[in-house]
Structure formats: structure tokens, C-alpha cells
Amino acid sequence: MPMKARVSTFGLLAGTALAITTIVGLFVVPADAAQGDVQRIMYVHVPSAWLAYLAFLVTFVSSVLYLWRRELRFDRLAIAAAEIGLVLTGITIVTGAIWGKATWGKWWDWDPRLTTTAILFVVYAGYLLVRQSLGDRYRRARLAAVYGIVAFVNVPIVHFSVLWWRGLHQAPTVIRPGDPSIDHTLLFELLASLLSFTLVFIWALRRRTALEAGRDAADLTLGPGT
Amino acid sequence: MSLLVDAVVLARKDIRVELRAGQAFGSAAALAGIALILIGLAVGPQPERLRSLAPAVVWIALLYAALAVAERLEQIDRSDEAFTGLWLVLTDRRSLFVGRVISLSVALFLLQLAIWVAATILLDLPVRPEYAGLVLVATFTSLAAASVIALVSAVVADADRRSLLVPVALLPLLVPTFIAGVQASTALLDGRSSDGLLWTGAAAVEAGLFIGVGLLAYESAARPD
Amino acid sequence: MRAVSLNRGSTVSILARSVTKLFGETVAIWEMDLDARSGELISVLGGNGSGKSTLLKILAGTLAPTRGTVRTSGNPQPDRTIVGLVGHATHLFEDLTARENVELAAGLAHRRRDGALEQLEMLGVATHADRRVGDLSAGTRRRVGLARLLATDPDVILVDEPFAGLDNAAADRVAQALAVARDLGRLVVIATHDDQRSRSIATRSLILDRGRIHRTSPVGRLAPIGEGLAAG
Numbered sequence: 001m002p003m004k005a006r007v008s009t010f011g012l013l014a015g016t017a018l019a020i021t022t023i024v025g026l027f028v029v030p031a032d033a034a035q036g037d038v039q040r041i042m043y044v045h046v047p048s049a050w051l052a053y054l055a056f057l058v059t060f061v062s063s064v065l066y067l068w069r070r071e072l073r074f075d076r077l078a079i080a081a082a083e084i085g086l087v088l089t090g091i092t093i094v095t096g097a098i099w100g101k102a103t104w105g106k107w108w109d110w111d112p113r114l115t116t117t118a119i120l121f122v123v124y125a126g127y128l129l130v131r132q133s134l135g136d137r138y139r140r141a142r143l144a145a146v147y148g149i150v151a152f153v154n155v156p157i158v159h160f161s162v163l164w165w166r167g168l169h170q171a172p173t174v175i176r177p178g179d180p181s182i183d184h185t186l187l188f189e190l191l192a193s194l195l196s197f198t199l200v201f202i203w204a205l206r207r208r209t210a211l212e213a214g215r216d217a218a219d220l221t222l223g224p225g226t
Numbered sequence: 227m228s229l230l231v232d233a234v235v236l237a238r239k240d241i242r243v244e245l246r247a248g249q250a251f252g253s254a255a256a257l258a259g260i261a262l263i264l265i266g267l268a269v270g271p272q273p274e275r276l277r278s279l280a281p282a283v284v285w286i287a288l289l290y291a292a293l294a295v296a297e298r299l300e301q302i303d304r305s306d307e308a309f310t311g312l313w314l315v316l317t318d319r320r321s322l323f324v325g326r327v328i329s330l331s332v333a334l335f336l337l338q339l340a341i342w343v344a345a346t347i348l349l350d351l352p353v354r355p356e357y358a359g360l361v362l363v364a365t366f367t368s369l370a371a372a373s374v375i376a377l378v379s380a381v382v383a384d385a386d387r388r389s390l391l392v393p394v395a396l397l398p399l400l401v402p403t404f405i406a407g408v409q410a411s412t413a414l415l416d417g418r419s420s421d422g423l424l425w426t427g428a429a430a431v432e433a434g435l436f437i438g439v440g441l442l443a444y445e446s447a448a449r450p451d
Numbered sequence: 452m453r454a455v456s457l458n459r460g461s462t463v464s465i466l467a468r469s470v471t472k473l474f475g476e477t478v479a480i481w482e483m484d485l486d487a488r489s490g491e492l493i494s495v496l497g498g499n500g501s502g503k504s505t506l507l508k509i510l511a512g513t514l515a516p517t518r519g520t521v522r523t524s525g526n527p528q529p530d531r532t533i534v535g536l537v538g539h540a541t542h543l544f545e546d547l548t549a550r551e552n553v554e555l556a557a558g559l560a561h562r563r564r565d566g567a568l569e570q571l572e573m574l575g576v577a578t579h580a581d582r583r584v585g586d587l588s589a590g591t592r593r594r595v596g597l598a599r600l601l602a603t604d605p606d607v608i609l610v611d612e613p614f615a616g617l618d619n620a621a622a623d624r625v626a627q628a629l630a631v632a633r634d635l636g637r638l639v640v641i642a643t644h645d646d647q648r649s650r651s652i653a654t655r656s657l658i659l660d661r662g663r664i665h666r667t668s669p670v671g672r673l674a675p676i677g678e679g680l681a682a683g
Contacts, residue, residue, distance in 0.1 A: 067446050123398040130395050133385040138515065139451075143381045146447040150377060150399060153439050157402040157432060164428070165405050232559055239555055243546040302544065310513050311542025314534055315560045315603050451515040 014203040017196035021189070029189045038102040043189060045095040047197035048088045049117065055085030055201070056124065056152055063148035066141055072216055073209075075141035078148055080208035082127055084201065089121045112166040116159050123151045123158075137219060229318045236312070236325025241332065243302050250298035251333060254291035258341045261287035262348055276349040281411040284345050285404055288338055292400075293393055295333045296375045299326065300383060309383075310450050323376055323444035327437065330372035338364040342411075356414045359422050363414070366429035367407040373436035374399050380447040402432055463523065463533070463606040463638055464488040465510060470519035472505055472662075479505040480516070481662040487640065489606070492633040494649035495642045497659035503642035504539060506659070507609045510640060511536040523607060535605035537613070541596030545585030549576065549595040552584055553602045560603035570598040575624045590616040594625065601628060607638045614645045626652050 025043040032039035058081035066074035096114045097107045108114070130147050134140035244250050265283045269275050303309040313319060342360055345351060378396050385391050410425035467485040471478075480502045487493055495503050508514035509521060511534050523533055536542070543552045553567035571577040574594040579587055584595060594617070597610060613629065614622040622645070630652045633639050643649045649656065658666040 067443070119398060119401050123401075126395045126398050129391060130382060130385065133382070133387055133391050135386070136515075142446055142449075146443045147378070147381050147395070149443055150374070150436075150439055153435060154399055154402065157435065161402045161405040161428065165409055228561070235555070235558055239544065239547070242551075243544060247546045302546070305545055306543055307538065307540035308542050308544050310536070310538070310540070311556065311599070312559065314511065314513070314536060314605075315556055317561075450513040 010199075010206070011203045014196065014199035017199050021193040021196045025189050025193055029185050032186065035103060038099060039186075041095050041099045042186075043193040045092060045099060046190060047194045048091040048095065049113070050194065051197055051201050052085050052088035052092055052117070052120070053155070055081045055088060055205075056120065056155060058205070059085065059124075059127075059148045060152035063145035063152075066145040067149075070138075070142075072137070072141060073213070075145065076209045076212040076216070077205075078145065079131065079212060080205050082124055082148065083208060084204050086121065086124045086128065088201075089117055089124065092117050093121060110166065112159075112163045115166070116162045119158050119162070120155065123154055127151050137216070229321050229324060232316060232318065232321035233324035233328060236321060237328035237332075240299055240302065240325070240329035244298075244329075244333070250295045251337070253298070254294040254333070254337055255340060257294050258287040258291040258337065259344060261290060262341070262344055266348055273350055277351060277415075280345055280349050280351055281408045281415065283349070284338075284341050284411065285408050287341050288334070288407075289397065289400060289404065291337050291341070292334055292371055292375065293396065295330065295337070296379055296396070297389075297392065299330065299333075300379050304383065309448075313448070313450055319445050319448065320441055322448060323373075323380075323440050326376040326379075327369070327372045327440070330375055331368040334368035334371055335364050338368060351415065354415075354417060356417055356419050356422065359414045359419060359426070360411060363407060363410040363422070363426050363429065366426055366433050367403050367410075369433035370403045370406075370429055370436055371400055373433065373440045374403070377436070377440045377444060377447060380444060383448070403429060406432060462489040462636070465607065465638065465640075466520075466522045466524070467510065468520050468522075470506075470509060470516045470521060472502075472509060472514070473517045478662045480509065483519070483662070483664060485510075485657075485664075487638055489636045489638050490633060491654045492629060492639040492641070492652055494646075494653040494656040495640065495659060496644070496646055496649070496656055497642075497665070500661075501659040502662040503659055504611050505662075507536065507611050507640065507642050508538060510534070510607070511538075511609050513538075533605060534607045534609065535600040535603055536609045536611075537593070537596045537600050538609075538611045541592050541599075543584045543592065543596055543599065546583060548581050548583055549587070549598075550580040552595065553599045556599045557602040560605075562602060562604050567598075567602060570602045571595065573601075573624065573628055574598045575621055590618075590621065593617070594621065597625060597628065601632065605637070607640070608632055610639070610641045612643055613641050614643060614648055622648060 021043065025040055029040075031037050059078045062074040062078040062081065065071075066078065093114065096111075096117070100109055100111070100114070101107050127144065127147050131140060131144045134143055262283060265279065266276065269279065303312070309322075312322060316322065339361070342364075346353065375396060378399060379392070382388060382391050382395050406425050406429040410422050410429065413419070413421035413425060465485065465487045467483060470480055470483045470485075472480040483506070495506060497503050505514065509516050510523075512521070512523070513536065543549075544555070547555065549571060550567050553570055554564045557567060558564045568577055568580055571580050574597055576591050576594045576598065579591055579595070584592060587595065593613075593615070597613065600608065600610070608629070610629070613625050617625065626648055629639050629641065633652065633654070641649060641653075646656075655667065655669050657664050658668070
């Protein structure tokens with residue numbers, strides 16, 4: 001099947017890109033002057049965090065589209081993106097904690113970004129649990145879409161609440177990954193790794209959506225053209 | 227206009243049932259009371275620590291009480307499929323959302339004030355003039371929480387294993403309201419009224435946002451088919 | 452004076468096309484077509500599990516068909532209640548009284564609220580008006596449910612088993628109330644086991660068998676209400 005072949009080629013491309021950036025990130029790019037080798041975790045941590053937000057945005061947009069058009073393909077995209085987003089959020093939290101242990105000396109410092117990410121993790125875990133407990137296919141799609149929208153509306157509110165909440169306490173002086181004073185080679189590697197993560201993200205999104213489409217096609221209770 | 231009129235009729239129905247059966251507020255207040263006593267037992271007679279923990283204690287007690295109230299109000303509608311009857315009769319179904327937001331807000335507002343009174347006595351909190359600001363905090367946080375609860379309750383109304391799902395689906399979405407509520411009351415208790423006002427404003431913005439989302443999405447969430 | 456308005460002259464119709472409902476792999480309704488309009492009283496007959504209740508829910512719009520469409524059209528005014536249903540459930544609030552339930556529904560449907568007692572009287576349950584619905588017997592409760600539905604005066608009246616659990620006198624009152632609605636130009640669809648009684652008021656009956664319309668029998672010339680009751 002041509003579709004399958006294309007997915008495989010794309011998957012191969014994404015995998016190769018990831019392998020290259022991993023090798024470059026671990027062995028080619030110099031270690032950070034201040035933090036040493038541990039800073040290399042940034043090449044996983046930052047792309048995961050960015051793409052997690054992108055994934056939740058995809059879930060939000062497809063949820064809106066589902067409620068508007070009532071076509072199951074939007075729901076399939078929503079679930080695929082939410083699951084991948086949750087995995088990426090998990091990676092962000094774990095890598096963030098490891099990085100935190102090395103630089104701040106503790107696993108968790110209630111850093112605003114990490115805290116926000118942790119809250120989003122429970123929100124989207126809730127989304128997946130809500131989905132699981134709804135029976136009828138179309139009802140599940142519709143109700144999950146509503147939850148997906150409310151969940152995403154929460155993203156900026158949580159972000160600013162946490163930021164503000166932290167701001168009124170003391171501001172921690174840690175080296176931020178977004179610091180513009182970052183070295184050029186490190187920045188290049190960060191962008192390359194973001195690119196390869198994005199390719200893997202798109203590949204995973206397509207695979208997961210296709211899997212869900214297969215399930216829907218096998219479901220006899222669904223009408224044609226779903 | 228009929229939206230608001232019908233919503234008030236529906237909210238009055240909730241309140242009338244509650245006044246008659248008295249299960250929601252009673253069990254929620256009991257739950258909150260137990261939470262306050264448990265924290266007192268856990269911390270022991272250390273006035274300073276108890277005072278500094280007060281806002282967090284009040285808000286955790288309130289969240290659990292809110293779950294109990296939400297569950298009971300939902301049960302009023304679900305029993306004998308009374309909700310389906312309302313759904314078919316109404317011209318503008320969003321009145322079901324607005325009505326539920328009104329009755330829930332009233333319940334949460336009263337609960338919050340009751341918990342503060344109990345906490346003031348049990349945790350020996352100093353009574354300051356800034357304390358009056360708590361009424362404002364209670365108003366907006368109740369509205370914000372009520373709109374999230376009304377919408378999400380509709381989403382999970384007939385889900386499997388609902389009793390497990392409701393807290394998991396609801397509590398994460400109540401985090402912003404929780405932060406605003408805790409921060410606003412902490413500031414007021416510390417006598418920082420301008421900070422208290424800022425956080426109350428944040429709660430008001432949240433309330434507006436969630437009511438807006440609820441008005442847009444409620445029908446999709448609640449339709450019985 | 453009754454709580455419902457007089458014949459409005461407006462017509463309403465239900466058009467169901469190729470309606471299929473599957474629960475998993477179980478067929479509840481299969482490829483069903485149905486045309487019905489104002490002034491008809493259709494009795495849907497059939498054994499348990501023949502799809503009667505499912506059909507009523509689909510017509511009410513409270514259950515989505517797996518395939519097919521249901522159109523309820525007519526000339527509805529903006530604030531009209533189009534479809535009313537008493538299903539297996541009676542859609543009543545247990546902690547409110549019978550009267551409060553009827554008044555609540557009538558008010559939300561923008562109908563007269565003061566007609567509640569008359570509506571309950573018509574169905575023979577006025578003596579229970581101020582009792583809590585949760586304390587009523589099943590038969591009384593079903594009649595309160597029907598009173599609630601009639602007080603909202605919908606264009607389409609769907610009732611699942613209107614005569615179940617009622618004695619003869621009570622069932623006659625229910626039949627009469629439904630016949631009045633029919634004569635006022637409402638479209639009435641009932642699902643029932645009581646062939647005899649429904650025959651006296653129906654304009655047409657459908658017999659369902661495993662989700663299909665097995666047989667349609669026109670009842671013929673409409674029996675006047677009194678005659679129909681005498682037969683019951």
C-alpha cells in the first residue's frame with residue numbers, strides 16, 4: 001500500500017534525524033561551561049515541553065473542529081495528540097526533575113514551568129480517563145471534545161496563576177534554558193533536536209491516528225464514511 | 227431573556243429540593259468539618275503553624291465539600307431521568323447550565339464562609355478588618371468553581387465508574403481557582419489587602435472565562451443522545 | 452378549563468427514514484421508515500425487546516440512531532415545546548410534590564402553571580397533588596408523569612406503556628386524555644402491550660418484531676372518545 005510505504009519512509013527519516021541529533025548532542029557539541037554535561041538533558045527536555053504544548057493545542061483545535069463538523073477524523077486526531085502530549089509531558093517532568101537535582105540540588109523546586117507541566121499532566125490524564133469511561137463512539141467523541149476544550153482553556157490560566165503565585169514568593173536564580181546568552185553551538189543543537197523531535201511527533205501522530213481509524217473501520221455500529 | 231428566567235426557576239428547584247432533603251449541604255459541611263479536625267490533629271497545638279496552614283486547609287476542605295455538593299445536585303437530576311424531561315421542555319438548554327451555576331455558587335459560597343468561621347474558631351485565627359474581603363473572594367471563586375463543576379459534571383454524567391471519575395476529571399480543572407482562592411485568602415489574613423484584591427480579580431477573570439466556555443459548550447456536553 | 456391551548460391549526464410531522472439502532476451487535480431497530488402527522492394517534496405494539504421503547508427515544512431525539520434520520524418538522528413558534536416523552540422513566544423530581552413537578556415543567560415550557568391541578572385531576576391523581584413524588588406508587592407516578600407532559604403541551608406526545616400498572620378506571624382516564632390530545636391536533640405515539648385499549652383510541656397501529664415493522668393496521672374510521680372508552 002502506498003500510504004504505508006510513505007509512513008515508513010517518513011518514520012525512517014524521523015528516526016535518522018533523532019539518532020543524529022542524539023549523537024551530536026551527546027558527543028559533538030561541547031559541554032555547557034557553567035553546568036557541565038548535565039545541561040545536555042536540555043536537548044530532550046525543551047523539545048518535549050514545546051511539543052507537549054503543541055500536542056495539546058492540536059487536541060484543542062481538533063476538539064473544536066469535531067464539535068463543529070461532527071466528523072470522527074477530528075476526534076481521532078484529538079485522542080492521538082492527547083496521548084502523545086501526555087507522554088511528552090511525562091518526559092518533560094522526569095527530565096526536568098533530573099536536571100533540577102543536578103543544578104538546584106533537589107528534584108523538585110516548584111519551578112513555575114515544571115509545576116504548570118505537572119498540572120497539565122493530571123489534566124490530560126483526566127481527559128484520557130474521561131474518554132475511557134464513555135461507551136458510545138459518537139458520544140465519547142463529543143464529550144471528550146468538550147473536555148478537551150475546557151482542558152486547554154486551563155493551560156494559560158494555570159500557566160499565569162503558577163507564574164504569578166511563584167512571583168509573589170522569591171524568584172529562584174537558576175540558569176534558564178531560554179536564556180538568550182546561550183552559546184551558539186548549543187542553540188544550533190537545540191534547534192536541530194527540536195526539528196527531529198517534531199518529525200518524530202508528526203510520525204507518531206500519523207501512526208496513532210491511523211490505528212484509531214482502523215478501529216473505527218472495524219466497528220460495525222458506525223455508519224459509513226466516518 | 228428566557229435563558230435567565232428559566233435558569234432562576236431551575237436554580238430555585240435545586241435549592242427547594244436541597245432545603246427539603248438537606249443532603250448536599252449537610253454532607254458537604256460534615257466532610258469539611260472532618261477535614262478541619264483531621265488537620266488540627268495532624269499538626270497538634272501549634273498556633274503559628276495552624277494559622278499559616280489555614281488557607282490551604284480551608285481550600286482543601288472546600289474542594290472535597292464541593293465534590294459532595296456537585297454529586298448530590300447531579301443525582302437530583304439523574305434520578306428517574308428527570309434531566310431528560312427538562313431537556314425536552316426547554317427552548318434554550320443553556321439555562322440548565324446557568325441554573326446549575328447559580329445553585330452551585332450559592333452552595334459553595336455558603337460552604338466557604340461556614341468553613342472560614344469554623345477555621346477561625348478551631349485554628350484560632352486573628353480577626354482583622356481585611357477579613358471582610360473573604361466574602362468577595364468567596365463570591366468569585368464560587369462562581370468560577372461552579373461553572374467548571376456544572377460543565378464537567380455534564381460531561382461525566384453517565385460515564386462508567388463515575389464516583390471514581392468525577393474527582394479525577396474535576397480537581398485538575400479546579401487548580402486555578404484553588405490557587406487564586408488560597409493566595410487571595412492568605413494575603414487577606416496577612417493583611418496584604420492589595421495582593422488579596424489582585425487574586426480576587428484573577429478569580430473573577432476565571433469565572434468569566436469558564437462561564438463563557440460553559441455557555442458555548444454546555445449543550446454539546448449535556449444532550450442526552 | 453384545561454391547561455392546554457385549543458387546536459392551533461398548525462401541523463407537525465415526523466419523518467423517519469431508514470432508522471437503524473444497534474447496541475453492540477444487537478439490532479434494536481432495523482431500517483425503519485415512518486411518516487406521521489398531527490391528529491394521528493399511533494399505537495406501537497410488539498413483544499418485549501421488539502424495539503418499541505428504543506423507537507420512542509429515537510423519535511424524541513434522546514437517543515441517536517446508528518444510521519438514518521428523523522425529522523420533526525412543522526410550523527413551530529420559537530418558544531414551542533415540540534416533543535414530549537414519558538419513557539420507562541417518568542422524568543419527575545422525587546423530592547418535589549406532584550403539583551410542583553407539573554408546575555415546574557409547565558413554567559419552563561412557558562405554559563400556564565395554574566393548570567397543574569386540572570391536569571392532575573384529568574388523570575385522576577389530583578388527590579396526590581401535594582405528596583412527594585418519591586412516596587407515590589408506580590401507577591400514580593406514571594399518571595403524574597403524563598400530567599406533567601400534557602401540561603407542557605408539546606406538538607408531539609410520546610408515551611411508553613401509558614396503561615401499564617393501572618386499573619381499568621385509571622387506564623380509561625389515560626386513554627381519554629390521550630384521545631383529547633389527538634383531537635386537539637397533537638401527534639401522539641404510544642408503545643403498549645394493551646392492544647384492546649389502544650385500538651379504541653388509535654388511528655393506526657404498528658406491530659414491531661425484532662426492530663422491524665411487522666404489520667401496519669389502519670384502525671379505520673376514528674371512534675369517538677366515548678365509544679372508545681366503552682370498548683375499553
